[in-house]
Amino acid sequence: MHPFVYEQPTDISAAVAIASRFTTNDDQPTRANAQFIAGGTNLADYMKLGVAEPNRLLDLNRLADPGLRQIRVTDNGIRFGALVRMGEAADHAEVKRRYPVIADSLRLAASGQIRNMASLAGNILQRTRCEYFRETSWHCNKRVPGSGCAAMEGFNRQHAVLGASDACIATYHGDFAQALIALDAVVHAEGSRGSRKLPFAKLHRQPGDTPYIETDLAADEIVSAIEVPAIPWARRSLYLKIRDRESYAFALASAAIALDLDGDNVREARIALGGVATVPWRARAAEEALQSKKLDEASAGVAADAAFAEAQPRQHNAFKIELGKRTLVRALLEARDMEV
Amino acid sequence: MAGSVSAAATAPLLASHARAEAPSAAQPKLRQPAVTSLRINRQAYELSLDTRTSLLDALRDHVGLTGTKKGCDHGQCGACTVLVDGKRVLSCLSFAVMNDGKDITTVEGLASSDGKLHPMQQAFIDHDAFQCGYCTPGQILSAIGCVNEGHAESEDDIREYMSGNICRCAAYPNIVAAVLQARDQMKGA
Numbered sequence: 158m159h160p161f162v163y164e165q166p167t168d169i170s171a172a173v174a175i176a177s178r179f180t181t182n183d184d185q186p187t188r189a190n191a192q193f194i195a196g197g198t199n200l201a202d203y204m205k206l207g208v209a210e211p212n213r214l215l216d217l218n219r220l221a222d223p224g225l226r227q228i229r230v231t232d233n234g235i236r237f238g239a240l241v242r243m244g245e246a247a248d249h250a251e252v253k254r255r256y257p258v259i260a261d262s263l264r265l266a267a268s269g270q271i272r273n274m275a276s277l278a279g280n281i282l283q284r285t286r287c288e289y290f291r292e293t294s295w296h297c298n299k300r301v302p303g304s305g306c307a308a309m310e311g312f313n314r315q316h317a318v319l320g321a322s323d324a325c326i327a328t329y330h331g332d333f334a335q336a337l338i339a340l341d342a343v344v345h346a347e348g349s350r351g352s353r354k355l356p357f358a359k360l361h362r363q364p365g366d367t368p369y370i371e372t373d374l375a376a377d378e379i380v381s382a383i384e385v386p387a388i389p390w391a392r393r394s395l396y397l398k399i400r401d402r403e404s405y406a407f408a409l410a411s412a413a414i415a416l417d418l419d420g421d422n423v424r425e426a427r428i429a430l431g432g433v434a435t436v437p438w439r440a441r442a443a444e445e446a447l448q449s450k451k452l453d454e455a456s457a458g459v460a461a462d463a464a465f466a467e468a469q470p471r472q473h474n475a476f477k478i479e480l481g482k483r484t485l486v487r488a489l490l491e492a493r494d495m496e497v
Numbered sequence: 498m499a500g501s502v503s504a505a506a507t508a509p510l511l512a513s514h515a516r517a518e519a520p521s522a523a524q525p526k527l528r529q530p531a532v533t534s535l536r537i538n539r540q541a542y543e544l545s546l547d548t549r550t551s552l553l554d555a556l557r558d559h560v561g562l563t564g565t566k567k568g569c570d571h572g573q574c575g576a577c578t579v580l581v582d583g584k585r586v587l588s589c590l591s592f593a594v595m596n597d598g599k600d601i602t603t604v605e606g607l608a609s610s611d612g613k614l615h616p617m618q619q620a621f622i623d624h625d626a627f628q629c630g631y632c633t634p635g636q637i638l639s640a641i642g643c644v645n646e647g648h649a650e651s652e653d654d655i656r657e658y659m660s661g662n663i664c665r666c667a668a669y670p671n672i673v674a675a676v677l678q679a680r681d682q683m684k685g686a
Contacts, residue, residue: 273585
């Protein structure tokens with residue numbers, strides 16, 4: 158492993174100051190000279206593999222602000238501190254009651270040990286698990302810009318059918334992010350240019366011809382909190398995850414659903430898809446297809462077709478289109494039938 | 498080249514550095530060992546470690562506690578599971594320096610001083626919940642975490658919350674039985 162200097166800043170401004178000193182605003186966080194670490198379950202793995210090689214590791218676990226470790230439930234919604242661990246949020250009684258989709262997405266992610274370690278902010282910023290990205294002997298435009306993509310003609314069964322480009326077809330592998338994008342969450346970030354709030358939908362960037370630029374964050378910006386607005390009807394929500402084995406595996410296809418129903422008719426539907434796209438994927442076309450419709454198998458099927466209308470399969474991942482559609486239909490019908 | 502090793506190593510330390518108050522804490526340099534205090538199985542250790550040392554390697558290679566096993570070394574198998582401040586984590590994905598001041602429990606620390614096994618250890622023996630035994634320390638620590646987290650209410654629950662521990666001998670049914678037995682004893686304890 159590449160050697161690194163280790164530091165433990167005790168407040169965010171100090172952490173930002175160190176990061177600013179050792180990185181430039183042009184550095185993407187994933188390639189920065191100084192990088193932040195919290196749970197470490199993603200970064201430590203990539204440092205061992207030689208995929209990430211920061212010279213300086215800034216451990217955020219000693220940051221003193223108690224708000225970073227709190228889940229606060231108010232009339233305005235839920236605020237998750239950045240350092241809250243996945244397991245803690247998944248088991249939080251009010252999160253489970255008000256936003257089942259959030260609790261489900263966390264509970265179905267990773268393993269018990271990893272959920273105890275991984276922070277919520279780190280989870281949303283995790284890097285792809287694309288095998289060609291992980292193994293440094295392969296060409297990868299996300300790891301080494303301009304080097305090519307071995308997945309295009311390779312074994313691309315896990316890869317994305319939505320949001321891909323000629324440069325990258327790596328899937329975004331997280332689960333929590335799908336719940337957040339469906340619920341119009343907001344991310345709070347602090348950096349050398351001040352504090353800002355950005356809609357979750359603006360956080361991740363589609364690969365385009367710069368797949369190594371994964372998020373809108375600068376290298377010295379720290380996510381401090383994630384806010385989910387109050388959505389009373391979100392009690393009718395769920396996360397359905399389909400994978401090769403029952404537990405501890407990434408999604409082949411998943412769906413985050415929240416429904417506002419009037420009887421069986423849809424007032425509002427929130428739909429996000431995982432396992433099939435390069436970024437957390439809000440399926441707005443599917444939402445519009447359901448607007449004011451009676452939710453049944455037929456209308457859910459129409460919505461699913463709309464969600465995958467732009468899908469572009471590769472040699473081994475074409476099955477994800479049909480699997481993704483069926484996952485979405487099942488999730489919609491299960492959400493409709495929830496007792497809330 | 499931006500971010501070269503030498504540039505980082507010679508760069509001045511910020512005044513706000515967290516450890517600045519400690520008189521002995523000089524500015525951190527590349528390849529300079531970091532002094533790390535760990536409390537492992539109720540005993541204090543002070544270790545001088547390369548920052549790259551995982552908690553797993555610190556336990557095995559520096560402290561000599563080889564009960565914690567290195568399986569995949571990438572967080573996929575669970576063989577390296579230990580308790581940190583009472584919570585189960587993967588010691589392979591944690592840098593030892595990040596655990597400074599923490600309380601670590603490994604499989605060597607489970608039995609009481611008179612040699613009486615922890616209920617989970619005894620349950621694994623009672624139910625023949627291991628064959629080759631390599632994954633067993635991680636399974637036992639994870640199972641204790643699973644019970645303490647309240648996620649051992651049913652067999653399905655146990656399977657889900659123990660899924661981070663792989664057993665290539667496939668002793669899973671016996672492991673589930675062992676966790677059920679120990680759960681009730683741990684509750685009664």
